[in-house]
Amino acid sequence: xxxxxxxxxxxxxxxxxxxxxxxxxxxxxxxxxxxxxxxxxxxxxxxxxxxxxxxxxxxxxxxxxxxxxxxxxxxxxxxxxxxxxxxxxxxxxxxxxxxxxxxxxxxxxxxxxxxxxxxxxxxxxxxxxxxxxxxxxxxxxxxxxxxxxxxxxxxxxxxxxxxxxxxxxxxxxxxxxxxxxxxxxxxxxxxxxxxxxxxxxxxxxxxxxxxxxxxxxxxxxxxxxxxxxxxxxxxxxxxxxxxxxxxxxxxxxxxxxxxxxxxxxxxxxxxxxxxxxxxxxxxxxxxxxxxxxxxxxxxxxxxxxxxxxxxxxxxxxxxxxxxxxxxxxxxxxxxxxxxxxxxxxxxxxxxxxxxxxxxxxxxxxxxxxxxx
Amino acid sequence: xxxxxxxxxxxxxxxxxxxxxxxxxxxxxxxxxxxxxxxxxxxxxxxxxxxxxxxxxxxxxxxxxxxxxxxxxxxxxxxxxxxxxxxxxxxxxxxxxxxxxxxxxxxxxxxxxxxxxxxxxxxxxxxxxxxxxxxxxxxxxxxxxxxxxxxxxxxxxxxxxxxxxxxxxxxxxxxxxxxxxxxxxxxxxxxxxxxxxxxxxxxxxxxxxxxxxxxxxxxxxxxxxxxxxxxxxxxxxxxxxxxxxxxxxxxxxxxxxxxxxxxxxxxxxxxxxxxxxxxxxxxxxxxxxxxxxxxxxxxxxxxxxxxxxxxxxxxxxxxxxxxxxxxxxxxxxxxxxxxxxxxxxxxxxxxxxxxxxxxxxxxxxxxxxxxx
Ligand SMILES: Cc1ncc(COP(=O)(O)O)c(C=O)c1O
Ligand SMILES: Cc1ncc(COP(=O)(O)O)c(C=O)c1O
Ligand SMILES: [Mg+2]
Ligand SMILES: [Mg+2]
Ligand SMILES: [Mg+2]
Ligand SMILES: [Mg+2]
Numbered sequence: 001x002x003x004x005x006x007x008x009x010x011x012x013x014x015x016x017x018x019x020x021x022x023x024x025x026x027x028x029x030x031x032x033x034x035x036x037x038x039x040x041x042x043x044x045x046x047x048x049x050x051x052x053x054x055x056x057x058x059x060x061x062x063x064x065x066x067x068x069x070x071x072x073x074x075x076x077x078x079x080x081x082x083x084x085x086x087x088x089x090x091x092x093x094x095x096x097x098x099x100x101x102x103x104x105x106x107x108x109x110x111x112x113x114x115x116x117x118x119x120x121x122x123x124x125x126x127x128x129x130x131x132x133x134x135x136x137x138x139x140x141x142x143x144x145x146x147x148x149x150x151x152x153x154x155x156x157x158x159x160x161x162x163x164x165x166x167x168x169x170x171x172x173x174x175x176x177x178x179x180x181x182x183x184x185x186x187x188x189x190x191x192x193x194x195x196x197x198x199x200x201x202x203x204x205x206x207x208x209x210x211x212x213x214x215x216x217x218x219x220x221x222x223x224x225x226x227x228x229x230x231x232x233x234x235x236x237x238x239x240x241x242x243x244x245x246x247x248x249x250x251x252x253x254x255x256x257x258x259x260x261x262x263x264x265x266x267x268x269x270x271x272x273x274x275x276x277x278x279x280x281x282x283x284x285x286x287x288x289x290x291x292x293x294x295x296x297x298x299x300x301x302x303x304x305x306x307x308x309x310x311x312x313x314x315x316x317x318x319x320x321x322x323x324x325x326x327x328x329x330x331x332x333x334x335x336x337x338x339x340x341x342x343x344x345x346x347x348x349x350x351x352x353x354x355x356x357x358x359x360x361x362x363x364x365x366x367x368x369x370x371x372x
Numbered sequence: 373x374x375x376x377x378x379x380x381x382x383x384x385x386x387x388x389x390x391x392x393x394x395x396x397x398x399x400x401x402x403x404x405x406x407x408x409x410x411x412x413x414x415x416x417x418x419x420x421x422x423x424x425x426x427x428x429x430x431x432x433x434x435x436x437x438x439x440x441x442x443x444x445x446x447x448x449x450x451x452x453x454x455x456x457x458x459x460x461x462x463x464x465x466x467x468x469x470x471x472x473x474x475x476x477x478x479x480x481x482x483x484x485x486x487x488x489x490x491x492x493x494x495x496x497x498x499x500x501x502x503x504x505x506x507x508x509x510x511x512x513x514x515x516x517x518x519x520x521x522x523x524x525x526x527x528x529x530x531x532x533x534x535x536x537x538x539x540x541x542x543x544x545x546x547x548x549x550x551x552x553x554x555x556x557x558x559x560x561x562x563x564x565x566x567x568x569x570x571x572x573x574x575x576x577x578x579x580x581x582x583x584x585x586x587x588x589x590x591x592x593x594x595x596x597x598x599x600x601x602x603x604x605x606x607x608x609x610x611x612x613x614x615x616x617x618x619x620x621x622x623x624x625x626x627x628x629x630x631x632x633x634x635x636x637x638x639x640x641x642x643x644x645x646x647x648x649x650x651x652x653x654x655x656x657x658x659x660x661x662x663x664x665x666x667x668x669x670x671x672x673x674x675x676x677x678x679x680x681x682x683x684x685x686x687x688x689x690x691x692x693x694x695x696x697x698x699x700x701x702x703x704x705x706x707x708x709x710x711x712x713x714x715x716x717x718x719x720x721x722x723x724x725x726x727x728x729x730x731x732x733x734x735x736x737x738x739x740x741x742x743x744x
Contacts, residue, residue, distance in 0.1 A: 002401060019414055024403060024404055029374060030374060031403065039381065039705065040396055042399075043389060043578070044385070080450070082619070199621060232455065232607070248452045248455075249454075252580075
């Protein structure tokens with residue numbers, strides 16, 4: 001049986017990433033027939049009652065988890081976070097306007113560059129690029145101009161391995177956040193953001209659906225700006241909001257999995273429980289780094305470290321190669337650092353069990369003793 | 373067991389639509405672990421060897437089925453056919469240029485309108501709107517201007533229920549086709565098209581992935597035009613082609629299902645076998661209409677009828693209501709006509725078995741006898 005193949009396999013993929021085993025079991029069981037209706041979710045009309053229920057479950061699950069207030073809409077879109085990099089400026093920066101970007105890693109920089117690429121004025125509001133992205137700036141370093149349409153941040157920098165710890169800001173202009181790699185990993189005050197977006201494939205589902213949480217009273221502006229720019233219909237937030245994310249055929253199966261993952265997360269105790277678990281997992285991996293006497297070299301300054309993606313280096317290239325080989329032999333998957341930076345990256349999103357991090361810690365300690 | 377729920381259920385959904393039962397069984401079996409690797413396709417990196425294989429299987433399956441020549445690239449995108457409505461003109465109509473649209477139904481009209489909406493010049497090359505879309509025009513009716521970037525057609529009109537029977541054209545300018553609702557339903561000469569697109573959710577997979585087949589030598593132009601227009605990166609065909617459909621995270625599970633469906637279709641005997649089966653299915657349903665002495669009124673002129681979506685009306689509104697109620701009770705799903713046109717629509721894509729159409733025919737004959 002295929003389930004047995006999974007024993008001894010530890011999925012540290014950076015995204016698409018591990019899903020909770022309970023969710024996979026449920027998806028498998030329900031695959032031929034959802035709710036006794038005799039149809040798979042994969043072959044279900046997006047205008048059917050069954051799918052109405054599925055999308056409502058996904059939305060409600062996210063609303064409960066994140067405490068999303070009624071002031072904010074929840075949209076399920078396609079195109080990944082990469083399409084959001086273009087949609088955000090095109091919908092919210094009016095002709096002649098500008099927006100500020102806090103550049104804390106490669107994805108943050110891509111968001112900044114895309115705004116420029118599509119002809120909008122993007123300004124660096126703060127950047128730690130010169131410091132090799134080793135830290136997250138403090139809010140006092142963020143130079144916001146009152147005339148900007150918004151400030152954009154990336155709450156977790158998936159590649160370099162840093163994360164905003166303090167999201168309480170006092171900006172007087174709208175805040176937009178790419179939360180692709182840490183949404184639902186800890187409690188967050190959604191009311192402090194005008195727009196949050198996240199590709200689902202790390203913490204809340206499979207690849208193929210993008211969650212957007214947006215203040216409804218911001219959409220009227222977006223509609224005007226989108227019209228003036230002659231934006232494609234599919235790139236207009238106001239259209240998706242008006243059509244309840246069904247202007248065209250949504251990725252129904254991916255939305256179904258978001259529902260299952262959100263419900264699983266609630267059953268685990270919600271985001272407070274997730275935060276505790278994620279701290280525990282991060283403590284295991286960072287412990288192995290910090291107690292290695294420099295054998296494992298953490299990339300990020302400790303106060304800015306991510307609980308989702310821990311990054312480190314091993315000085316000797318041969319030893320590093322050996323580390324990745326042995327790790328692979330022992331069932332640890334996905335530890336190679338991103339091709340743009342090298343090194344080692346441990347992605348431990350919500351669905352990665354504490355046990356996997358404990359096993360990895362044991363391996364890291366053992367490896368260090370043998371190779372130091 | 374959930375499989376039993378499916379007995380006596382006949383899925384005539386217009387899209388997302390029926391998938392072959394063999395494909396669903398395979399997807400269920402492999403859900404926990406693909407290829408013995410201990411990971412679900414749902415949690416697999418798009419940069420992994422396993423996913424390289426999956427995407428290659430999907431592409432090869434489509435190449436074999438459709439006989440796609442080396443001159444054409446195969447891309448797996450997001451956003452549905454609706455995003456293609458914008459991408460096609462934005463990438464291929466240069467500043468100051470124009471393109472022609474053959475308007476044969478609501479989707480064809482939407483494609484035409486979207487080109488205009490995004491600021492491109494779209495011209496009607498032929499239209500049967502005045503005739504209630506009851507027929508497909510002949511090629512001699514298509515007025516193509518040599519200066520146009522392309523002519524756009526919709527090979528199957530999902531809502532009204534008409535289909536191009538003769539795709540052999542003698543246009544001297546590029547032909548672009550929306551094949552969302554009849555791709556892979558019959559053999560087609562791909563070399564006669566510069567670009568073909570299709571949302572997967574009818575004949576080739578689940579919702580959430582869009583297949584684009586495009587002549588490679590046309591992409592250099594698209595790159596220039598996209599750059600001049602400052603198009604979002606995600607809307608540039610050349611970018612997706614250069615990155616082998618992995619500029620960003622693709623919908624991996626949806627692509628996997630395209631691979632399974634393409635392989636299933638090959639096993640059934642490929643597109644010649646599909647055509648024969650689809651003719652047989654269509655003959656059953658249209659037979660019920662044509663032998664009903666006007667009780668069932670076909671919407672489309674017989675030479676333009678679709679093998680994929682058969683549409684008809686029942687004159688008496690009460691009887692029509694009763695028809696839909698009884699059909700539902702007997703397990704026939706998805707027969708309501710599109711909300712924009714009403715009536716009855718039988719969507720019988722590749723995965724709908726002949727048996728389902730035979731059962732429906734029996735029901736239609738019986739119902740007519742009782743209610744005429
Ligand atoms: C923080 C962040 N933003 C954006 C992206 C790009 O996401 P997608 O592949 O969904 O476009 C990623 C992908 O890893 C990410 O981690
Ligand atoms: C012929 C045709 N074109 C386009 C579309 C729109 O497709 P999507 O929902 O994938 O955007 C449809 C949907 O049914 C269709 O049948
Ligand atoms: Mg990064
Ligand atoms: Mg889907
Ligand atoms: Mg139509
Ligand atoms: Mg997927």
